[in-house]
Amino acid sequence: MKNFDIGEVNRLISKRRSVYPNMYSGEIIDNQIIKNILTNANWAPTHGMTEPWRFTVFSGEGLRKLAEFQSGLYKQTSQANGKYDESKFLKLASKPLLASHIISIGMKRCDNEKIPEIEEVSAVACAVQNMYLTATAYGVGCYWGSGGITYLEEAKSFFNLDERDKLLGFFYMGIPKTKWPEGRRKPIEDKVIWIS
Template identity: 55%
Template sequence: MSNQTTALPTPEQFNALVRARRSIQPLQFEPGRVVPDEVVRELLENANWAPTHKRTEPWRFVVFTGAGLQRLATFQSELYRSWAGASVDEKKAQKLAQNPLLASHVIAIGLKRHHILPEIEEVEAVACAVQNLHLSAVTHGLGGYWGSGGITYMEAAKPFFGLDKEDQLLGFFYLGYVQNAPGRNIRKPIEEKVTWVRE
């Protein structure tokens, strides 16, 4: 048996990774360039190692790629049109029909409900899983974007993604190669958001 341990990133390397993460819109992806499925599987495996209270592992992912992107695009644009009726926003409908086609993969983000825990704890676990996924994407030079608009909170969308009534659809993670270098990210100083209690 080997005594070698897994080499961990240095604090400096990890700091650089976290601060390099950006939300990259699908319009910023390289058209037609496809991420290998084995890379996507690696990202999902890292997502699977997120913290989870009582080990419920509530995250569920449906991965769309190839012709599956058109299937997703058609489903969500038609569901939105049906839901909106006479009040349909054509610009929004077109965006729903086109955005998936700009990505290499679109990952639907689901929450499988476990009633032994408050729902908020399950949401928090799924969010940690998505952060793992997104940071992993950065290490591969990929762009990622977690969108929660469109059909995300429509009850009628759930069955399409294998979710039951008590489950939640929490949005879509768009994945692709970045066409242009992402811009500078900005955060307000941490001192504005932290209170220290020392006595």
């Protein structure tokens, strides 16, 4: 039973791209679109119905708060270990201000130890793919970045995550100022073995 136009589904998936903040126009995305993107994220597959994805949405003045927090935390931790880089600090302080919205991507670890952590991380990745596809359908540029403070334990509490949880990065969003990027992939035949 076919309920959807498979041609449109195929086209949507093949048009998904990472669109970076330096490619954004500065136009602000309507919050209802952001809500729809997050609602579709919530329909990702999840083992044991744990629904481990946790998101914090930053917009307006919230982007400045995120920029100040991440650049400040980077400076504090990198100076402590002797790896401070001024250009990285400046990038962390300015890059969020290029986006319309940024959503932190968190994984809330469930209490059921029978569910491996990797399955919870994978569920969050599926939620982010739903976000990517929904954003693409709206013409919203986005990308999932995992640099900066992503893997610092000290960052977790700012995003309402506990010690057992994981911060997995940031989903930047904005309206592209140029045409939608073209994509490329090597043939699927190079990556699949069929056994009949």
